[in-house]
Amino acid sequence: MARTLDVWMDFIRSRTAPTPVPLVTEIALYQATEMTELWRATAADLEGWDD
Numbered sequence: 610m611a612r613t614l615d616v617w618m619d620f621i622r623s624r625t626a627p628t629p630v631p632l633v634t635e636i637a638l639y640q641a642t643e644m645t646e647l648w649r650a651t652a653a654d655l656e657g658w659d660d
Contacts, residue, residue, distance in 0.1 A: 620650070620654065621639055622639060624641065624646060624650050625639040625640055625641050625642070626639065626640065626642050627639055627640075628640045628642070
């Protein structure tokens with residue numbers, strides 16, 4: 610099942626927050642603020658992908 614880029618972007622943005630890059634604060638990257646939540650969401654989303 611192929612997913613669109615919009616689906617993946619929504620997945621990342623709903624589980625991360627835009628955070629300024631150290632030393633280049635005019636750039637913000639979506640980064641996990643709580644790695645456990647992102648890990649669980651990714652693991653749940655990928656469950657059974659190789660069936």
